[in-house]
Amino acid sequence: MFILNFIPGWFFPALAILAIIIFLLTKFIKLPQMQLINYTSIVVFALSLFMCGANWNNDYWLAKVREVETKLAQSEAESAKENTKIVEKVVTRREIVRLQGNEIVKYVDREKVVIDENCKLPELVVDLHNKAIK
Structure with a gap:
């Protein structure tokens, strides 16, 4: 609750204790307006008790947020x-692939002579191609 950021934590428990004290005083002291004060102290006690719970709930969730953070x-x-x-x-795998690719290109360049004029691919070229894919 937004209002709980501005009110100190001790305020609502103190207000509840004050409401209980006023309620008990109205039972022992008889004045003309005591019934109004009695009912008002009950309402103030209920509201302060509610706000104590809201304050506790707010602190609980703030602790959970800190934990998650x-x-x-x-x-x-x-x-x-x-x-x-x-x-x-x-990076190391790219370097390995680059080096292997360079090796295979050098090997293919050396083996160009082996490939015959009829464009028949020997097993060696197929193996080279398969190695290049891996």
């Missing part, structure tokens, strides 16, 4: 670490 921060830190590991793996 800390878990989120930890998850983000772990995610950043894992992302760096993944990037390193991708």
Whole structure:
């Protein structure tokens, strides 16, 4: 609740205690307006008790939010670490693929002479092609 941000936490319990004291005083002291004060103290006690519960509920959910925020921060830190590991793996694999591709290109260039003029592909070329795909 928005209003709970501006009111200190001790205010509503103190108001409830004050309402109980006033209620008890109206039972012992007899004045002409005591019945009105008695009923007013009951209403004030009920409202202050409600606001104590609302304040407790607000604090409870704020604690839950803080807990989730800390878990989120930890998850983000772990995610950043894992992302760096993944990037390193991708970079090394790209480098390996690039090197293997260069090796295969060199090998194909050397084996161009082997391919005959009828465009028959020997098993060697098919194997090279399959290795390049992997």
